[in-house]
Amino acid sequence: MGKAILFSAPSGCGKTTIIKELMSGAPAGHFNPANLSFSISATSRAPRGEEQHGKDYYFLSRDEFMSRVAKDEFLEWEEVYSGTCYGTLKSEIQRIWDAGKVIVFDVDVNGGRNIKKYFGGDALSIFVMPPSVEVLEQRLRSRGTDSEEAIVKRLARSAEELKQAPQFDVTIVNDDLQRAVDETRNVIEKFLNE
Ligand code: ADP
Ligand code: 5GP
Secondary structure (H helix, E strand, O other), rough: OOEEEEEOOOOOOOOOHHHHHHHOOEEOOOEOOOEEOOOEEEOOOOOOOOOOOOEEEOOOOHHHHHHHHHHHEEEEEEEOOEEEEEEEEEEHHHHHHHHEEEEEEEEEEHHHHHHHHHHHEEEEEEEEOOOOOOHHHHHHHHOOOOHHHHHHHHHHHHHHHOOOHOOOOOOOOOOOHHHHHHHHHHHHHHHHHH
């Protein structure tokens, strides 16, 4: 079994931004982004902004998603928002381990807890915390990619999710982005060296 790093947080806290910064940055000490590989989840939602199939997500119809659930192709999946499913395909884990890389997950809080249970000490679970609920709302709005209805759904879910932070190995407060990325890189470096 290889190692894994998983990022969880309510939508809008900055998981995707931190992961992109880490993976596109230069190697530092024992941290080399070339050794990491992002786990591309499947989702039944439509692409947003510049998102691409096979890069950001595998975009599936709801029928296709549920037929793969029936075939037991997912390690875990969740209906994160009513009517919208997200899940980690077992084939994705195999693809990354076959390449000899460390898996990076971006999953919701329930998915994070399930994946941590599955990987145990082979996974580092990181909770990305917004500086405040007000800033979270501001960031969701200024991202400019979600409808008002989607923003309301995301905020409604966030209060419950924020309470789960203590169940994760590490909490990173995403106030200043560069500071948060540096702190994340340090904890990952330490974990990979253990
Ligand atoms: P998530 O992947 O957790 O849903 P995103 O990475 O999409 O969140 O971030 C939500 C929005 O907040 C984006 O518009 C992003 O550019 C912005 N953002 C992320 N981190 C910061 C930060 N530290 N300071 C200011 N804006 C941020
Ligand atoms: P978004 O629509 O903003 O890309 O993602 C919404 C939520 O779904 C985020 O919290 C994201 O982490 C989560 N998510 C993305 N992929 C998966 C997955 O494979 N499994 C689970 N459980 N959640 C996921």
